[in-house]
Amino acid sequence: MMTEQNEKDLICILCPLGCKMTVSGCADKPEALVIRGQQCKKGREYAFEEYTNPTRTLTSTVVIHNAPLARLPVKTSRALPKHIIFQAMEEINRVELTAPVKMGSVVIKNLLETDIDVIASRSMG
């Protein structure tokens, strides 16, 4: 069976040194990935995660009624897998709230069955 070889350049964002790293290998054989350029173990772990399961904390806004602003800032409680971010945005775009809302309130529970919530980033009365 043929396996696809890939190479990806990354910059480590875990400390101000910003090491330039290269990850190469087969996506279906993560244990055999070759990671170069990192100056510490944390950078290696970051590159591995970024290559095999990239995630991002999602920040957005939702409609809020009866409030001084038309939209309330929200964010995910943890980083989401990158491949479901567009689906997650569709869910967030359906939300409409009514003030008052407290910072940290859960706006969407268990977003897309990820066990990650969307929470209010600020209070709005």
Ligand code: SF4
């Ligand atoms: S690899 Fe280590 S030293 Fe380099 S930027 Fe990342 S955390 Fe900093």
